[in-house]
Amino acid sequence: MTLENTQMSDIATAGHGKPPGLFGRISFIDLMQSVGLLAVILLGGAIMSVLSPVFATMRNIENVLQSATIIAVVAIGQTFVILVAGIDLSIASVLVLSSVLSVGLVQFQGLSPEIGVMVALLAGLGIGLVNGLAVTKLRIPALIATLATMTIGRGLAYIYSGGTNIAPVPRFFVDLQAARILGIPAVIVLTLVLALIAQIVLSRTSFGRSIYATGGNPLAARLAGIKTERVIIIAFMISGLMSAIGGLLITARFEAGAATAAQGLELAVIAAVVIGGVSLFGGEGNIGSMLLGVLLLGLVQNAVNLLNVPPNWDSVVSGLVIAAAAALDVYRRSYLEAGMRKKVIATKSKQPPKA
Amino acid sequence: MSALETSFDAAQPIDAPRQILVARGVTKGFPGVLALDNVDFDVRAGEVTALLGENGAGKSTLIKLMAGFYTPDRGEITVDGVALQADPASAHRIGVATIHQDAHLVPAMSVAENIMLGRWPGRYGWVSRKAQKQRARAAVARVAPHLNISTPAGRLSPADQQLIEIARAISEDSKILIMDEPTTSLSPPEIDRLFRVVNDLKANGLGIVFVSHWLEEVFAIADRVTVLRDGRLVGTEAIANLDHDKVIRMMVGREVREAEHKPRPIGDVVMRVSNLSRDGLLDDISFDVRAGEIVGMSGLVGAGRSELAACIFGIDPYDSGTVEIAGQPIRANDPKAAIDAGIGLVPEDRRRQALVGLMSVRSNMTLSLFDQITRYGFLSSQREEEIAAREMKSLAVKAASSKVRVSTLSGGNQQKVVLGRWLARRPKVLILDEPTKGIDVGAKSEISDLIVRLAESGMAILLISSELPEILSLSDRVLVMRSGRICAKLTRAEATSETIMSYATTG
Numbered sequence: 051m052t053l054e055n056t057q058m059s060d061i062a063t064a065g066h067g068k069p070p071g072l073f074g075r076i077s078f079i080d081l082m083q084s085v086g087l088l089a090v091i092l093l094g095g096a097i098m099s100v101l102s103p104v105f106a107t108m109r110n111i112e113n114v115l116q117s118a119t120i121i122a123v124v125a126i127g128q129t130f131v132i133l134v135a136g137i138d139l140s141i142a143s144v145l146v147l148s149s150v151l152s153v154g155l156v157q158f159q160g161l162s163p164e165i166g167v168m169v170a171l172l173a174g175l176g177i178g179l180v181n182g183l184a185v186t187k188l189r190i191p192a193l194i195a196t197l198a199t200m201t202i203g204r205g206l207a208y209i210y211s212g213g214t215n216i217a218p219v220p221r222f223f224v225d226l227q228a229a230r231i232l233g234i235p236a237v238i239v240l241t242l243v244l245a246l247i248a249q250i251v252l253s254r255t256s257f258g259r260s261i262y263a264t265g266g267n268p269l270a271a272r273l274a275g276i277k278t279e280r281v282i283i284i285a286f287m288i289s290g291l292m293s294a295i296g297g298l299l300i301t302a303r304f305e306a307g308a309a310t311a312a313q314g315l316e317l318a319v320i321a322a323v324v325i326g327g328v329s330l331f332g333g334e335g336n337i338g339s340m341l342l343g344v345l346l347l348g349l350v351q352n353a354v355n356l357l358n359v360p361p362n363w364d365s366v367v368s369g370l371v372i373a374a375a376a377a378l379d380v381y382r383r384s385y386l387e388a389g390m391r392k393k394v395i396a397t398k399s400k401q402p403p404k405a
Numbered sequence: 406m407s408a409l410e411t412s413f414d415a416a417q418p419i420d421a422p423r424q425i426l427v428a429r430g431v432t433k434g435f436p437g438v439l440a441l442d443n444v445d446f447d448v449r450a451g452e453v454t455a456l457l458g459e460n461g462a463g464k465s466t467l468i469k470l471m472a473g474f475y476t477p478d479r480g481e482i483t484v485d486g487v488a489l490q491a492d493p494a495s496a497h498r499i500g501v502a503t504i505h506q507d508a509h510l511v512p513a514m515s516v517a518e519n520i521m522l523g524r525w526p527g528r529y530g531w532v533s534r535k536a537q538k539q540r541a542r543a544a545v546a547r548v549a550p551h552l553n554i555s556t557p558a559g560r561l562s563p564a565d566q567q568l569i570e571i572a573r574a575i576s577e578d579s580k581i582l583i584m585d586e587p588t589t590s591l592s593p594p595e596i597d598r599l600f601r602v603v604n605d606l607k608a609n610g611l612g613i614v615f616v617s618h619w620l621e622e623v624f625a626i627a628d629r630v631t632v633l634r635d636g637r638l639v640g641t642e643a644i645a646n647l648d649h650d651k652v653i654r655m656m657v658g659r660e661v662r663e664a665e666h667k668p669r670p671i672g673d674v675v676m677r678v679s680n681l682s683r684d685g686l687l688d689d690i691s692f693d694v695r696a697g698e699i700v701g702m703s704g705l706v707g708a709g710r711s712e713l714a715a716c717i718f719g720i721d722p723y724d725s726g727t728v729e730i731a732g733q734p735i736r737a738n739d740p741k742a743a744i745d746a747g748i749g750l751v752p753e754d755r756r757r758q759a760l761v762g763l764m765s766v767r768s769n770m771t772l773s774l775f776d777q778i779t780r781y782g783f784l785s786s787q788r789e790e791e792i793a794a795r796e797m798k799s800l801a802v803k804a805a806s807s808k809v810r811v812s813t814l815s816g817g818n819q820q821k822v823v824l825g826r827w828l829a830r831r832p833k834v835l836i837l838d839e840p841t842k843g844i845d846v847g848a849k850s851e852i853s854d855l856i857v858r859l860a861e862s863g864m865a866i867l868l869i870s871s872e873l874p875e876i877l878s879l880s881d882r883v884l885v886m887r888s889g890r891i892c893a894k895l896t897r898a899e900a901t902s903e904t905i906m907s908y909a910t911t912g
Contacts (some may be wrong), residue, residue, distance in 0.1 A: 255782045256775040260692035263772055273720060273758055274773035274826070275744040333763045 178290020
């Protein structure tokens with residue numbers, strides 16, 4: 051009895067060395083995904099430190115992590131949306147809108163930095179709400195609905211900023227970028243805290259469970275009494291909020307309200323999330339593994355820079371990595387399904403044949 | 406004498422129609438069910454063979470075998486002496502065309518393009534519009550002269566779309582036309598037109614297989630009737646030797662074991678459905694279910710039973726009428742309201758409607774029990790495991806652990822997980838829609854026993870089932886549905902296989 055009941059969680063917790071409460075729910079398969087990604091990251095890192103003397107320096111690693119924070123924060127929000135089998139293309143636009151608002155409200159309107167930040171975050175939540183309502187109430191496909199808000203959001207950011215970066219930024223952003231907690235850059239700590247909260251919400255709350263159920267089988271979720279429309283709307287709002295936080299981070303990093311930044315960021319984020327094992331079909335994936343996807347993509351970018359790959363080639367390389375990850379994911383899935391079928395047939399054949 | 410018999414068997418009578426398709430000893434099993442068991446079937450040129458049987462008798466499987474979707478486990482199907490390959494394209498080539506219930510056309514393409522779909526005439530990848538029109542026109546002229554061949558198929562009525570599919574079959578020089586419930590979405594004049602086309606094709610020597618639940622239609626069009634029951638062949642008879650009652654007896658014919666039915670105390674009305682209607686699907690449905698009572702709901706597939714369950718449970722909206730639980734009307738189109746009011750639903754298609762395959766057994770079990778396992782929004786895995794362990798034990802769910810994915814379980818065990826979800830909630834009314842569908846015999850009887858135990862504990866149960874023995878052995882009362890209405894309310898004494906079948910198929 052105990053033997054039967056513990057096998058999965060034991061492997062999962064032993065592998066992670068984290069408190070069982072938090073990661074105990076991650077299945078063996080998800081763990082394999084993470085281990086695979088981790089192996090690729092470590093192997094790639096080892097190769098890179100041979101190829102480039104700069105790679106393994108503290109400075110470079112910190113740089114990789116710092117630039118990954120923005121993608122990571124936005125990707126946390128995107129993960130919620132993809133888990134409910136949606137997609138959010140408006141994230142980069144929300145990010146720049148938040149960035150210009152957080153600076154512009156102080157520079158142009160003379161408001162306090164706190165209000166600037168608050169309005170920026172509310173704008174993110176608001177666009178998320180619009181996305182969610184469009185997808186659930188108007189039944190517009192998420193791809194189209196968020197394509198519209200993506201275009202609108204970027205346009206609003208340009209209109210508000212006049213199409214240029216707004217500087218200087220309030221003191222708060224400069225401090226945020228410079229701050230260190232226990233010697234670690236504060237933005238990295240902030241990202242990890244947000245990731246931890248997201249993981250707890252997903253694995254330990256009824257809302258998180260509703261997210262997985264809605265993405266895994268919306269009809270079954272609804273028939274079990276889950277308000278699936280509400281769940282989807284909240285997922286989009288989380289994505290909007292996280293993108294707005296990403297906008298604050300980019301403001302701090304560039305020391306400007308960056309209207310023209312983050313071109314194509316939405317695709318990089320979606321790619322990182324998918325590489326991190328979050329299924330585009332919904333209902334499958336976790337934050338920890340997803341962060342490894344972000345890290346892998348960041349390392350590829352870094353490698354391309356360090357190895358002096360001609361700049362026009364870097365998107366080709368990133369694209370190949372994405373394609374490889376997606377192909378591996380499909381392969382993994384079909385392999386698993388085949389395994390499950392065998393298992394079912396095996397248990398069936400053990401039963402005595404009926405008359 | 407014996408010599409005479411042998412020679413008689415070997416040589417066909419001179420005037421007997423030629424056999425085109427011959428199936429011999431065909432057997433096909435799926436995990437947990439033997440869908441067809443050693444079935445012989447043939448289709449003759451210039452004849453309409455009606456294929457009959459209750460739901461689950463094996464008709465669909467036989468059709469899919471003939472259309473090349475499945476390979477038989479044993480036995481052989483030949484068309485004009487050539488063995489049929491398990492591949493829909495080669496079944497088409499060999500001359501077997503299937504008309505499904507719903508037309509399979511490309512809506513944006515013209516009638517002509519649809520008729521020639523995939524066989525567009527022309528060279529080097531260029532489609533010759535002229536040749537396409539010519540050939541399409543020839544086919545359409547035979548079955549639907551009223552249609553313009555350049556109309557997009559999507560604009561046609563379902564009846565006309567079906568005729569286009571028949572035209573496609575003709576243009577392919579098919580020898581056999583399998584029609585799977587072709588009349589379900591047709592109006593009476595459209596059915597007449599279809600029958601004229603069928604008679605014309607028959608006169609031209611095609612062999613036609615006609616599947617229908619409506620016996621009037623069968624008697625109007627068929628030359629022979631083949632009846633399947635529980636995957637076995639009951640028999641093939643010329644229509645002249647049959648009447649309505651004989652066919653029904655062939656369809657239900659099994660001995661219904663008189664399961665001992667202990668009378669239960671029946672309480673007050675728990676659920677009352679009044680004048681519930683939904684345009685085109687449900688027509689003025691009224692009935693009630695009392696505490697401790699099992700009300701069986703019988704009828705053919707498509708009679709509107711699952712649609713009724715979906716309306717009661719708030720999955721689908723309805724136009725008028727009310728659903729009351731213990732006198733309180735419940736809000737329409739809101740499953741949460743239905744659950745809170747005390748209704749539980751075990752839906753027909755558990756994989757699609759009840760279970761999240763990616764989630765564990767435990768998470769699936771507690772999917773509608775968040776209020777029991779959370780505090781301030783946080784899940785208690787301890788509480789969750791208690792509930793899962795308790796229900797898994799009481800239902801004898803066979804699974805390696807409560808943490809394995811639910812999709813790894815067998816059908817019967819998956820169904821028990823869905824049942825466990827509702828048992829933990831103790832609903833006042835439990836609606837079971839085909840609770841033993843696709844489940845092996847052992848699990849079936851366990852679930853039947855469970856239904857009785859639940860009724861004994863005072864739960865009101867609405868049992869929707871296409872299996873007559875299940876309805877007959879469990880129900881205190883039987884409602885029969887047909888074409889979206891309740892066409893009969895029978896007491897336990899009145900309910901027999903024959904009466905139920907008769908109400909369900911004619912009216």
